[in-house]
Amino acid sequence: MNSFVPQEAALKTNSPQPVHLETAVEMILQYAQPVGTGKIGIRSALGRVLSEDIHAPVNLPPFNRSPLDGYAVRSEDIAGATTDSPVLLEINKEITTESNGNGKVELGKNQAAIVMTGTPLPPGADVVIKLEDVRKIEQKIEVVSPLPAYSNYCFAGEDIRQGERVLSKGTVIDPSSVGILAALGISVVPVYRRPKVAIISNGDELVEIDKQLKPGQIFDSNSYTIASYVRQVGARPIMAGTVGDNTELIARRISEMLKSADMIITTGGVSVGDFDLVRNALLSQGVKILFHRIAMRPGTPALGAVKNGKLIICLSGNQAAAFATFHLLAIPAIAGLMGITRPPLTITTAVLHDNYLKTSTQRNFLRGRTFFDEGVLKVKLAEKQNPGIIRSTLYCDALIDVPADSAPLQAGTRVKIVLIPSPWLQQN
Structure with a gap:
């Protein structure tokens, strides 16, 4: 892990020394702990995170069952069956799905019982013959070939054994998880509480989207973008509005949000010197600064802090x-608050579709869009990579990680990418 300049030393300068992204994430994750637990019905559990391991209360299947439509028989009765010397078995009409389930009627010698896919097998049966593999003659069936014991036979607990751990603490509940829980008769599960994330946008130029723009003003789009991503990954966004370029007002809004939110995300007001409004506001509140400035572009001024x-x-x-720093910094933090144990970011490689003339010695995260070309994952650069170009985020599903001091990249180069959106998604 790369080292970073101690915060005390950094605070003595107008331009704090940047830390490596991995160092910043590591510091954030130390404080990104689950915010509470509760219970929820599985109908509403999609996208929630388990706060405890789930163990099977019953076997699945709970009984020996048939995997297909056919006839349950005893393997010893058909051991000598051939085309020239077929075996005739009498259909036992007393054996029904209900009697199979309670085990009251046992399959006798040289008998067969009609079974359907998923139904219990009667005691005594150890083989199921497919419907199409027999010939029915009145109330008997003709069998022309043997089958080994337990052919076409599903044992009780063959899928899941009673007491077995089926879902682990920290698992994001997906549709398959809901199906498993329902199959086991589990209607309520323990989950972590969804964290509340307050979002504050700073800047005199910002106005709410329902207001009339005046010269020099722009609509606040960051709050809406970030709130949408926060909601998409399963947390609860609190849109705390806009604050002007005033240290005291910023400090007051942050203090208010700390009372109700589990985490705060701000945009704007992080820079150096007199323009470093947010950092000064935080210091006035006795907040512990974890890092300020990251060795990457875009998003170098990013700051991480903690209070209570x-x-x-x-x-x-x-x-x-x-957009970039939210995914690289805030997503791991939200994952920790939600109790998610899987890696919060999906990192892989792709083949670069375009040439890229790198002009900075810093590490760069470029916006791009992935696609498959003859089975190969490729990534195409957004047309404009300026950090203020919002259109470059449209349809962006990957951040291309270009190392510091990298030479210009040629089309066809294999590059490392961070996939967007995150691996877990839930609309709430």
Whole structure:
């Protein structure tokens, strides 16, 4: 892990020394702990995170069952069956799905019982013959070939054994998980509480989207973008509005949000010197600064802090920069608050579709869109990579990680990418 300049030393300068992204994430995750637990019905559990392991209360299937439509028989009765010397078995009409389930009627010698897919097998039966493999003659069936014992036979607990752990603590409940829970008769599950994430946009130029623009003003888009992503990954966004370029007002809004939110994300007001409004506001509140400035572009000014165990992540006001640093910094933090144990970011490689003339010695995260070409995953650069170009985030589903001091990249180069959106998604 790369080292970083101690915060005390950094605070003595107008331009704090940047830390590596991995270092910043590591510091954030130390404080990204689950925020509470509760119970929820499985009808509403999609996208929630289990706070305890789930063990099977019953076997699945709970009885020996047939995997297909056919006839349940005893393997010893058909051991000598051939085309020239077929075996005739009498259909036992007393054996029904109900009698199979309670085991009251046992299959006798040289008998067969009609069974359907998923139904219990009668005691004594150890083979199921497919319907199409026999010939029915009145109330008997003709069998022309033997089958080994337990052919076409599903044992009780063959899928899941009673007491077996089927879902682990920290698992995001997906549709398959809901199906498993329902199959086991589990209607309520323990989950972590969904964290509340307050979003504050800073800047005199910002106005709400329902207001009339005046010269020099722009609509606040960052709040809506970030709130949508927060909701998409399963947390609860609190849109705390816009604040002007005033340290005291920023400090007051952050203090208010710390009372109700589990985490705060701000955009704008992070820079250096007199323009470093958010950092100064945080220091006035006695907040512990974890890091300020990251060795990457876009989003270098990003700041991480903590107060009373609650994380505060401050991002650049440039839309594309906020977009990148939200996914690289805030997503891991939200995952920790939700109790998710799987890696919060999906990192893989793809083949670069375009040439890229790198002009900075810093590490770059470029916006791109992935696609498959003859079975090969490729990534195409957004047309404009300026951190203030919001359109570059449209249809963006990957951030291309270009190392510091990298030479210009040629089309066809294999590059590392961070996939967007995150691996877990839930509309709430």
